Amino acid sequence: MAPLPDGFSYAEWNATYNALSFGIAAMGSATIFFWLQLPNVSKSYRTALTITGIVTSIATYHYVRIFNSWSETFKVVSKDGGDYKVQLTGAPFNDGYRYVDWLLTVPLLLIELILVMKLPQQETVSLSWKLGLASALMVALGYPGEIQEDLAVRWFWWCLSMIPFCYVVFTLAVGLAESTSKQPSPAAASLVSAARYLTVLSWCTYPFVYMVKSVGLAGPAATMYEQVGYSIADVMAKAVFGLLIWSIASEKSAVEESGKLLPIAVV
Known part of the structure:
Protein backbone atom coordinates (compact mmCIF):
# COMPACT_ATOMS: atom_id res chain seq x y z
CA MET A 1 0.00 0.00 0.00
CA ALA A 2 1.85 3.08 -1.24
CA PRO A 3 1.18 6.34 0.66
CA LEU A 4 -1.16 8.75 -1.07
CA PRO A 5 0.38 11.89 -2.52
CA ASP A 6 -0.14 15.12 -0.64
CA GLY A 7 -1.81 18.17 -2.16
CA PHE A 8 -5.39 17.01 -2.81
CA SER A 9 -7.78 19.83 -3.59
CA TYR A 10 -11.23 19.75 -2.04
CA ALA A 11 -12.75 19.09 -5.49
CA GLU A 12 -10.49 16.04 -6.05
CA TRP A 13 -11.20 14.65 -2.59
CA ASN A 14 -14.93 15.30 -2.93
CA ALA A 15 -15.20 13.69 -6.38
CA THR A 16 -13.73 10.45 -5.03
CA TYR A 17 -15.83 10.66 -1.85
CA ASN A 18 -19.03 11.01 -3.89
CA ALA A 19 -18.06 8.28 -6.37
CA LEU A 20 -17.51 5.81 -3.53
CA SER A 21 -20.78 6.88 -1.89
CA PHE A 22 -22.57 6.36 -5.21
CA GLY A 23 -21.08 2.87 -5.39
CA ILE A 24 -22.48 1.97 -1.96
CA ALA A 25 -25.95 3.27 -2.83
CA ALA A 26 -26.07 1.59 -6.27
CA MET A 27 -24.80 -1.79 -5.11
CA GLY A 28 -26.86 -1.86 -1.92
CA SER A 29 -30.17 -0.95 -3.55
CA ALA A 30 -29.50 -3.39 -6.42
CA THR A 31 -28.95 -6.22 -3.92
CA ILE A 32 -32.30 -5.59 -2.25
CA PHE A 33 -34.09 -5.43 -5.60
CA PHE A 34 -32.58 -8.65 -6.98
CA TRP A 35 -33.40 -10.72 -3.93
CA LEU A 36 -36.93 -9.33 -3.69
CA GLN A 37 -37.48 -10.41 -7.31
CA LEU A 38 -36.54 -14.06 -6.70
CA PRO A 39 -40.16 -15.28 -6.30
CA ASN A 40 -41.10 -13.59 -9.58
CA VAL A 41 -38.87 -15.71 -11.83
CA SER A 42 -39.00 -19.41 -12.63
CA LYS A 43 -37.14 -21.77 -10.36
CA SER A 44 -34.53 -22.54 -13.02
CA TYR A 45 -33.37 -18.91 -13.04
CA ARG A 46 -33.32 -18.26 -9.30
CA THR A 47 -29.74 -19.43 -8.88
CA ALA A 48 -28.54 -16.89 -11.44
CA LEU A 49 -30.52 -14.09 -9.78
CA THR A 50 -29.30 -15.15 -6.33
CA ILE A 51 -25.70 -14.97 -7.52
CA THR A 52 -26.45 -11.53 -8.98
CA GLY A 53 -27.50 -10.36 -5.53
CA ILE A 54 -24.45 -11.97 -3.94
CA VAL A 55 -22.19 -10.07 -6.34
CA THR A 56 -23.70 -6.69 -5.49
CA SER A 57 -23.82 -7.48 -1.75
CA ILE A 58 -20.08 -8.31 -1.76
CA ALA A 59 -19.46 -5.10 -3.70
CA THR A 60 -21.54 -3.11 -1.19
CA TYR A 61 -19.41 -4.40 1.68
CA HIS A 62 -16.15 -3.58 -0.07
CA TYR A 63 -17.34 -0.13 -1.11
CA VAL A 64 -18.21 0.64 2.51
CA ARG A 65 -14.69 -0.42 3.52
CA ILE A 66 -13.06 1.65 0.75
CA PHE A 67 -15.25 4.66 1.62
CA ASN A 68 -14.35 4.42 5.31
CA SER A 69 -10.66 4.04 4.49
CA TRP A 70 -10.80 7.11 2.22
CA SER A 71 -12.53 9.16 4.93
CA GLU A 72 -10.00 8.12 7.58
CA THR A 73 -7.04 9.01 5.35
CA PHE A 74 -7.97 12.70 5.16
CA LYS A 75 -8.93 15.54 7.43
CA VAL A 76 -11.10 18.18 5.75
CA VAL A 77 -11.33 21.48 7.63
CA SER A 78 -12.46 25.04 7.01
CA LYS A 79 -10.85 27.81 9.04
CA ASP A 80 -12.80 30.98 9.74
CA GLY A 81 -15.36 30.17 7.05
CA GLY A 82 -12.76 29.96 4.31
CA ASP A 83 -12.26 27.29 1.66
CA TYR A 84 -12.00 23.68 2.76
CA LYS A 85 -8.46 22.39 3.14
CA VAL A 86 -7.67 18.70 2.64
CA GLN A 87 -4.89 17.24 4.74
CA LEU A 88 -3.53 13.71 5.02
CA THR A 89 -3.95 12.19 8.48
CA GLY A 90 -1.18 9.64 8.02
CA ALA A 91 -3.61 6.71 8.01
CA PRO A 92 -3.15 4.34 5.04
CA PHE A 93 -5.69 4.21 2.23
CA ASN A 94 -6.42 0.55 1.64
CA ASP A 95 -7.38 0.20 -2.02
CA GLY A 96 -6.68 -3.54 -1.85
CA TYR A 97 -10.37 -4.01 -1.09
CA ARG A 98 -11.05 -3.44 -4.80
CA TYR A 99 -8.95 -6.38 -5.89
CA GLY A 132 -14.22 -18.18 -14.02
CA LEU A 133 -10.58 -19.25 -13.83
CA ALA A 134 -9.51 -16.92 -16.63
CA SER A 135 -11.17 -13.91 -14.98
CA ALA A 136 -9.65 -14.75 -11.57
CA LEU A 137 -6.22 -15.05 -13.20
CA MET A 138 -6.76 -11.67 -14.88
CA VAL A 139 -7.40 -9.99 -11.51
CA ALA A 140 -4.51 -11.80 -9.80
CA LEU A 141 -2.08 -10.69 -12.51
CA GLY A 142 -3.29 -7.09 -12.43
CA TYR A 143 -2.79 -6.47 -8.71
CA PRO A 144 1.05 -6.64 -8.54
CA GLY A 145 1.24 -3.85 -11.13
CA GLU A 146 -1.44 -1.75 -9.46
CA ILE A 147 0.62 -1.33 -6.30
CA GLN A 148 3.83 -0.40 -8.16
CA GLU A 149 5.02 3.09 -8.99
CA ASP A 150 7.64 1.84 -11.47
CA LEU A 151 6.09 2.31 -14.93
CA ALA A 152 7.97 -0.59 -16.53
CA VAL A 153 6.70 -2.96 -13.84
CA ARG A 154 3.14 -1.65 -14.20
CA TRP A 155 3.22 -2.19 -17.96
CA PHE A 156 4.66 -5.70 -17.53
CA TRP A 157 1.82 -6.84 -15.26
CA TRP A 158 -0.75 -5.02 -17.42
CA CYS A 159 0.38 -7.01 -20.45
CA LEU A 160 0.20 -10.29 -18.55
CA SER A 161 -3.30 -9.58 -17.23
CA MET A 162 -4.49 -8.69 -20.72
CA ILE A 163 -3.92 -12.29 -21.91
CA PRO A 164 -6.80 -13.84 -19.89
CA PHE A 165 -8.73 -10.57 -20.35
CA CYS A 166 -8.68 -10.94 -24.14
CA TYR A 167 -9.73 -14.59 -23.89
CA VAL A 168 -12.78 -13.71 -21.76
CA VAL A 169 -13.77 -10.76 -23.95
CA PHE A 170 -13.43 -12.83 -27.13
CA THR A 171 -15.59 -15.59 -25.63
CA LEU A 172 -18.28 -13.09 -24.65
CA ALA A 173 -18.27 -11.20 -27.94
CA VAL A 174 -17.83 -14.11 -30.36
CA GLY A 175 -17.94 -17.47 -28.61
CA LEU A 176 -21.44 -17.03 -27.17
CA ALA A 177 -23.01 -15.57 -30.31
CA GLU A 178 -24.49 -18.88 -31.50
CA SER A 179 -25.91 -19.72 -28.07
CA THR A 180 -27.48 -16.27 -27.89
CA SER A 181 -29.35 -16.86 -31.15
CA LYS A 182 -30.94 -19.99 -29.64
CA GLN A 183 -32.72 -18.11 -26.84
CA PRO A 184 -36.48 -18.82 -26.64
CA SER A 185 -37.64 -15.39 -27.85
CA PRO A 186 -36.24 -12.43 -29.80
CA ALA A 187 -36.55 -10.28 -26.67
CA ALA A 188 -34.52 -12.77 -24.62
CA ALA A 189 -31.87 -13.00 -27.34
CA SER A 190 -31.66 -9.20 -27.49
CA LEU A 191 -31.27 -8.93 -23.70
CA VAL A 192 -28.56 -11.61 -23.64
CA SER A 193 -26.70 -9.76 -26.39
CA ALA A 194 -27.00 -6.52 -24.40
CA ALA A 195 -25.63 -8.26 -21.28
CA ARG A 196 -22.68 -9.69 -23.22
CA TYR A 197 -21.76 -6.40 -24.82
CA LEU A 198 -22.30 -4.39 -21.64
CA THR A 199 -19.82 -6.72 -19.94
CA VAL A 200 -17.32 -6.23 -22.76
CA LEU A 201 -17.82 -2.44 -22.74
CA SER A 202 -17.59 -2.03 -18.97
CA TRP A 203 -14.60 -4.36 -18.74
CA CYS A 204 -12.75 -2.41 -21.41
CA THR A 205 -12.75 0.63 -19.11
CA TYR A 206 -10.65 -1.17 -16.48
CA PRO A 207 -7.43 -1.50 -18.54
CA PHE A 208 -7.61 2.17 -19.47
CA VAL A 209 -8.19 3.30 -15.88
CA TYR A 210 -5.33 1.00 -14.84
CA MET A 211 -3.06 2.88 -17.26
CA VAL A 212 -3.88 6.32 -15.80
CA LYS A 213 -0.63 6.36 -13.82
CA SER A 214 1.31 5.00 -16.79
CA VAL A 215 0.57 7.78 -19.29
CA GLY A 216 1.97 10.83 -17.55
CA LEU A 217 -0.69 11.54 -14.94
CA ALA A 218 0.53 11.54 -11.37
CA GLY A 219 -0.29 12.84 -7.92
CA PRO A 220 -3.78 13.56 -6.59
CA ALA A 221 -5.35 13.97 -10.06
CA ALA A 222 -4.28 10.45 -11.09
CA THR A 223 -5.66 8.98 -7.87
CA MET A 224 -8.96 10.82 -8.31
CA TYR A 225 -9.40 9.70 -11.93
CA GLU A 226 -8.52 6.13 -10.96
CA GLN A 227 -11.00 5.93 -8.09
CA VAL A 228 -13.86 7.62 -9.98
CA GLY A 229 -13.21 5.53 -13.10
CA TYR A 230 -13.16 2.23 -11.23
CA SER A 231 -16.34 3.16 -9.33
CA ILE A 232 -18.30 3.97 -12.50
CA ALA A 233 -17.06 0.79 -14.20
CA ASP A 234 -18.03 -1.30 -11.17
CA VAL A 235 -21.58 0.05 -11.08
CA MET A 236 -21.99 -0.67 -14.80
CA ALA A 237 -20.44 -4.15 -14.58
CA LYS A 238 -22.39 -5.24 -11.49
CA ALA A 239 -25.55 -3.24 -10.73
CA VAL A 240 -26.55 -2.38 -14.32
CA PHE A 241 -25.42 -5.78 -15.59
CA GLY A 242 -27.49 -7.36 -12.82
CA LEU A 243 -30.58 -5.55 -14.05
CA LEU A 244 -30.06 -7.16 -17.44
CA ILE A 245 -29.71 -10.59 -15.79
CA TRP A 246 -33.01 -9.98 -14.00
CA SER A 247 -34.64 -8.84 -17.26
CA ILE A 248 -33.44 -11.99 -19.05
CA ALA A 249 -34.73 -14.21 -16.23
CA SER A 250 -38.08 -12.42 -16.23
CA GLU A 251 -38.50 -12.62 -20.01
CA LYS A 252 -37.56 -16.29 -20.22
CA SER A 253 -39.79 -17.12 -17.24
CA ALA A 254 -42.72 -15.45 -18.98
CA VAL A 255 -42.03 -17.35 -22.21
CA GLU A 256 -41.78 -20.67 -20.42
CA GLU A 257 -44.90 -20.03 -18.36
CA SER A 258 -46.92 -19.10 -21.44
CA GLY A 259 -45.74 -22.29 -23.13
CA LYS A 260 -47.18 -24.35 -20.31
CA LEU A 261 -50.66 -22.93 -20.82
CA LEU A 262 -52.58 -25.34 -23.05
CA PRO A 263 -55.23 -23.89 -25.36
CA ILE A 264 -58.83 -24.65 -24.35
CA ALA A 265 -60.42 -27.14 -26.68
CA VAL A 266 -63.54 -25.88 -28.43
CA VAL A 267 -66.31 -28.49 -28.51
Whole structure:
Protein backbone atom coordinates (compact mmCIF):
# COMPACT_ATOMS: atom_id res chain seq x y z
CA MET A 1 0.00 0.00 0.00
CA ALA A 2 1.85 3.08 -1.24
CA PRO A 3 1.18 6.34 0.66
CA LEU A 4 -1.16 8.75 -1.07
CA PRO A 5 0.38 11.89 -2.52
CA ASP A 6 -0.14 15.12 -0.64
CA GLY A 7 -1.81 18.17 -2.16
CA PHE A 8 -5.39 17.01 -2.81
CA SER A 9 -7.78 19.83 -3.59
CA TYR A 10 -11.23 19.75 -2.04
CA ALA A 11 -12.75 19.09 -5.49
CA GLU A 12 -10.49 16.04 -6.05
CA TRP A 13 -11.20 14.65 -2.59
CA ASN A 14 -14.93 15.30 -2.93
CA ALA A 15 -15.20 13.69 -6.38
CA THR A 16 -13.73 10.45 -5.03
CA TYR A 17 -15.83 10.66 -1.85
CA ASN A 18 -19.03 11.01 -3.89
CA ALA A 19 -18.06 8.28 -6.37
CA LEU A 20 -17.51 5.81 -3.53
CA SER A 21 -20.78 6.88 -1.89
CA PHE A 22 -22.57 6.36 -5.21
CA GLY A 23 -21.08 2.87 -5.39
CA ILE A 24 -22.48 1.97 -1.96
CA ALA A 25 -25.95 3.27 -2.83
CA ALA A 26 -26.07 1.59 -6.27
CA MET A 27 -24.80 -1.79 -5.11
CA GLY A 28 -26.86 -1.86 -1.92
CA SER A 29 -30.17 -0.95 -3.55
CA ALA A 30 -29.50 -3.39 -6.42
CA THR A 31 -28.95 -6.22 -3.92
CA ILE A 32 -32.30 -5.59 -2.25
CA PHE A 33 -34.09 -5.43 -5.60
CA PHE A 34 -32.58 -8.65 -6.98
CA TRP A 35 -33.40 -10.72 -3.93
CA LEU A 36 -36.93 -9.33 -3.69
CA GLN A 37 -37.48 -10.41 -7.31
CA LEU A 38 -36.54 -14.06 -6.70
CA PRO A 39 -40.16 -15.28 -6.30
CA ASN A 40 -41.10 -13.59 -9.58
CA VAL A 41 -38.87 -15.71 -11.83
CA SER A 42 -39.00 -19.41 -12.63
CA LYS A 43 -37.14 -21.77 -10.36
CA SER A 44 -34.53 -22.54 -13.02
CA TYR A 45 -33.37 -18.91 -13.04
CA ARG A 46 -33.32 -18.26 -9.30
CA THR A 47 -29.74 -19.43 -8.88
CA ALA A 48 -28.54 -16.89 -11.44
CA LEU A 49 -30.52 -14.09 -9.78
CA THR A 50 -29.30 -15.15 -6.33
CA ILE A 51 -25.70 -14.97 -7.52
CA THR A 52 -26.45 -11.53 -8.98
CA GLY A 53 -27.50 -10.36 -5.53
CA ILE A 54 -24.45 -11.97 -3.94
CA VAL A 55 -22.19 -10.07 -6.34
CA THR A 56 -23.70 -6.69 -5.49
CA SER A 57 -23.82 -7.48 -1.75
CA ILE A 58 -20.08 -8.31 -1.76
CA ALA A 59 -19.46 -5.10 -3.70
CA THR A 60 -21.54 -3.11 -1.19
CA TYR A 61 -19.41 -4.40 1.68
CA HIS A 62 -16.15 -3.58 -0.07
CA TYR A 63 -17.34 -0.13 -1.11
CA VAL A 64 -18.21 0.64 2.51
CA ARG A 65 -14.69 -0.42 3.52
CA ILE A 66 -13.06 1.65 0.75
CA PHE A 67 -15.25 4.66 1.62
CA ASN A 68 -14.35 4.42 5.31
CA SER A 69 -10.66 4.04 4.49
CA TRP A 70 -10.80 7.11 2.22
CA SER A 71 -12.53 9.16 4.93
CA GLU A 72 -10.00 8.12 7.58
CA THR A 73 -7.04 9.01 5.35
CA PHE A 74 -7.97 12.70 5.16
CA LYS A 75 -8.93 15.54 7.43
CA VAL A 76 -11.10 18.18 5.75
CA VAL A 77 -11.33 21.48 7.63
CA SER A 78 -12.46 25.04 7.01
CA LYS A 79 -10.85 27.81 9.04
CA ASP A 80 -12.80 30.98 9.74
CA GLY A 81 -15.36 30.17 7.05
CA GLY A 82 -12.76 29.96 4.31
CA ASP A 83 -12.26 27.29 1.66
CA TYR A 84 -12.00 23.68 2.76
CA LYS A 85 -8.46 22.39 3.14
CA VAL A 86 -7.67 18.70 2.64
CA GLN A 87 -4.89 17.24 4.74
CA LEU A 88 -3.53 13.71 5.02
CA THR A 89 -3.95 12.19 8.48
CA GLY A 90 -1.18 9.64 8.02
CA ALA A 91 -3.61 6.71 8.01
CA PRO A 92 -3.15 4.34 5.04
CA PHE A 93 -5.69 4.21 2.23
CA ASN A 94 -6.42 0.55 1.64
CA ASP A 95 -7.38 0.20 -2.02
CA GLY A 96 -6.68 -3.54 -1.85
CA TYR A 97 -10.37 -4.01 -1.09
CA ARG A 98 -11.05 -3.44 -4.80
CA TYR A 99 -8.95 -6.38 -5.89
CA VAL A 100 -10.38 -8.65 -3.22
CA ASP A 101 -13.81 -7.63 -4.45
CA TRP A 102 -12.94 -8.31 -8.10
CA LEU A 103 -11.35 -11.65 -7.27
CA LEU A 104 -14.62 -12.76 -5.64
CA THR A 105 -17.18 -11.14 -7.93
CA VAL A 106 -15.75 -11.16 -11.47
CA PRO A 107 -15.95 -14.97 -11.88
CA LEU A 108 -19.48 -14.89 -10.42
CA LEU A 109 -20.54 -12.23 -12.93
CA LEU A 110 -19.65 -14.53 -15.80
CA ILE A 111 -21.22 -17.56 -14.16
CA GLU A 112 -24.55 -15.78 -13.61
CA LEU A 113 -24.68 -14.87 -17.32
CA ILE A 114 -23.98 -18.48 -18.33
CA LEU A 115 -26.62 -19.78 -15.92
CA VAL A 116 -29.33 -17.40 -17.07
CA MET A 117 -28.66 -18.37 -20.70
CA LYS A 118 -29.66 -21.93 -19.73
CA LEU A 119 -27.15 -23.68 -21.94
CA PRO A 120 -26.75 -27.49 -22.03
CA GLN A 121 -25.33 -28.73 -18.72
CA GLN A 122 -21.97 -29.82 -20.11
CA GLU A 123 -21.44 -26.49 -21.85
CA THR A 124 -22.54 -24.60 -18.73
CA VAL A 125 -20.02 -26.41 -16.52
CA SER A 126 -17.20 -26.08 -19.07
CA LEU A 127 -17.74 -22.37 -19.70
CA SER A 128 -18.16 -21.60 -16.00
CA TRP A 129 -14.81 -23.18 -15.17
CA LYS A 130 -12.94 -21.69 -18.14
CA LEU A 131 -14.28 -18.15 -17.82
CA GLY A 132 -14.22 -18.18 -14.02
CA LEU A 133 -10.58 -19.25 -13.83
CA ALA A 134 -9.51 -16.92 -16.63
CA SER A 135 -11.17 -13.91 -14.98
CA ALA A 136 -9.65 -14.75 -11.57
CA LEU A 137 -6.22 -15.05 -13.20
CA MET A 138 -6.76 -11.67 -14.88
CA VAL A 139 -7.40 -9.99 -11.51
CA ALA A 140 -4.51 -11.80 -9.80
CA LEU A 141 -2.08 -10.69 -12.51
CA GLY A 142 -3.29 -7.09 -12.43
CA TYR A 143 -2.79 -6.47 -8.71
CA PRO A 144 1.05 -6.64 -8.54
CA GLY A 145 1.24 -3.85 -11.13
CA GLU A 146 -1.44 -1.75 -9.46
CA ILE A 147 0.62 -1.33 -6.30
CA GLN A 148 3.83 -0.40 -8.16
CA GLU A 149 5.02 3.09 -8.99
CA ASP A 150 7.64 1.84 -11.47
CA LEU A 151 6.09 2.31 -14.93
CA ALA A 152 7.97 -0.59 -16.53
CA VAL A 153 6.70 -2.96 -13.84
CA ARG A 154 3.14 -1.65 -14.20
CA TRP A 155 3.22 -2.19 -17.96
CA PHE A 156 4.66 -5.70 -17.53
CA TRP A 157 1.82 -6.84 -15.26
CA TRP A 158 -0.75 -5.02 -17.42
CA CYS A 159 0.38 -7.01 -20.45
CA LEU A 160 0.20 -10.29 -18.55
CA SER A 161 -3.30 -9.58 -17.23
CA MET A 162 -4.49 -8.69 -20.72
CA ILE A 163 -3.92 -12.29 -21.91
CA PRO A 164 -6.80 -13.84 -19.89
CA PHE A 165 -8.73 -10.57 -20.35
CA CYS A 166 -8.68 -10.94 -24.14
CA TYR A 167 -9.73 -14.59 -23.89
CA VAL A 168 -12.78 -13.71 -21.76
CA VAL A 169 -13.77 -10.76 -23.95
CA PHE A 170 -13.43 -12.83 -27.13
CA THR A 171 -15.59 -15.59 -25.63
CA LEU A 172 -18.28 -13.09 -24.65
CA ALA A 173 -18.27 -11.20 -27.94
CA VAL A 174 -17.83 -14.11 -30.36
CA GLY A 175 -17.94 -17.47 -28.61
CA LEU A 176 -21.44 -17.03 -27.17
CA ALA A 177 -23.01 -15.57 -30.31
CA GLU A 178 -24.49 -18.88 -31.50
CA SER A 179 -25.91 -19.72 -28.07
CA THR A 180 -27.48 -16.27 -27.89
CA SER A 181 -29.35 -16.86 -31.15
CA LYS A 182 -30.94 -19.99 -29.64
CA GLN A 183 -32.72 -18.11 -26.84
CA PRO A 184 -36.48 -18.82 -26.64
CA SER A 185 -37.64 -15.39 -27.85
CA PRO A 186 -36.24 -12.43 -29.80
CA ALA A 187 -36.55 -10.28 -26.67
CA ALA A 188 -34.52 -12.77 -24.62
CA ALA A 189 -31.87 -13.00 -27.34
CA SER A 190 -31.66 -9.20 -27.49
CA LEU A 191 -31.27 -8.93 -23.70
CA VAL A 192 -28.56 -11.61 -23.64
CA SER A 193 -26.70 -9.76 -26.39
CA ALA A 194 -27.00 -6.52 -24.40
CA ALA A 195 -25.63 -8.26 -21.28
CA ARG A 196 -22.68 -9.69 -23.22
CA TYR A 197 -21.76 -6.40 -24.82
CA LEU A 198 -22.30 -4.39 -21.64
CA THR A 199 -19.82 -6.72 -19.94
CA VAL A 200 -17.32 -6.23 -22.76
CA LEU A 201 -17.82 -2.44 -22.74
CA SER A 202 -17.59 -2.03 -18.97
CA TRP A 203 -14.60 -4.36 -18.74
CA CYS A 204 -12.75 -2.41 -21.41
CA THR A 205 -12.75 0.63 -19.11
CA TYR A 206 -10.65 -1.17 -16.48
CA PRO A 207 -7.43 -1.50 -18.54
CA PHE A 208 -7.61 2.17 -19.47
CA VAL A 209 -8.19 3.30 -15.88
CA TYR A 210 -5.33 1.00 -14.84
CA MET A 211 -3.06 2.88 -17.26
CA VAL A 212 -3.88 6.32 -15.80
CA LYS A 213 -0.63 6.36 -13.82
CA SER A 214 1.31 5.00 -16.79
CA VAL A 215 0.57 7.78 -19.29
CA GLY A 216 1.97 10.83 -17.55
CA LEU A 217 -0.69 11.54 -14.94
CA ALA A 218 0.53 11.54 -11.37
CA GLY A 219 -0.29 12.84 -7.92
CA PRO A 220 -3.78 13.56 -6.59
CA ALA A 221 -5.35 13.97 -10.06
CA ALA A 222 -4.28 10.45 -11.09
CA THR A 223 -5.66 8.98 -7.87
CA MET A 224 -8.96 10.82 -8.31
CA TYR A 225 -9.40 9.70 -11.93
CA GLU A 226 -8.52 6.13 -10.96
CA GLN A 227 -11.00 5.93 -8.09
CA VAL A 228 -13.86 7.62 -9.98
CA GLY A 229 -13.21 5.53 -13.10
CA TYR A 230 -13.16 2.23 -11.23
CA SER A 231 -16.34 3.16 -9.33
CA ILE A 232 -18.30 3.97 -12.50
CA ALA A 233 -17.06 0.79 -14.20
CA ASP A 234 -18.03 -1.30 -11.17
CA VAL A 235 -21.58 0.05 -11.08
CA MET A 236 -21.99 -0.67 -14.80
CA ALA A 237 -20.44 -4.15 -14.58
CA LYS A 238 -22.39 -5.24 -11.49
CA ALA A 239 -25.55 -3.24 -10.73
CA VAL A 240 -26.55 -2.38 -14.32
CA PHE A 241 -25.42 -5.78 -15.59
CA GLY A 242 -27.49 -7.36 -12.82
CA LEU A 243 -30.58 -5.55 -14.05
CA LEU A 244 -30.06 -7.16 -17.44
CA ILE A 245 -29.71 -10.59 -15.79
CA TRP A 246 -33.01 -9.98 -14.00
CA SER A 247 -34.64 -8.84 -17.26
CA ILE A 248 -33.44 -11.99 -19.05
CA ALA A 249 -34.73 -14.21 -16.23
CA SER A 250 -38.08 -12.42 -16.23
CA GLU A 251 -38.50 -12.62 -20.01
CA LYS A 252 -37.56 -16.29 -20.22
CA SER A 253 -39.79 -17.12 -17.24
CA ALA A 254 -42.72 -15.45 -18.98
CA VAL A 255 -42.03 -17.35 -22.21
CA GLU A 256 -41.78 -20.67 -20.42
CA GLU A 257 -44.90 -20.03 -18.36
CA SER A 258 -46.92 -19.10 -21.44
CA GLY A 259 -45.74 -22.29 -23.13
CA LYS A 260 -47.18 -24.35 -20.31
CA LEU A 261 -50.66 -22.93 -20.82
CA LEU A 262 -52.58 -25.34 -23.05
CA PRO A 263 -55.23 -23.89 -25.36
CA ILE A 264 -58.83 -24.65 -24.35
CA ALA A 265 -60.42 -27.14 -26.68
CA VAL A 266 -63.54 -25.88 -28.43
CA VAL A 267 -66.31 -28.49 -28.51
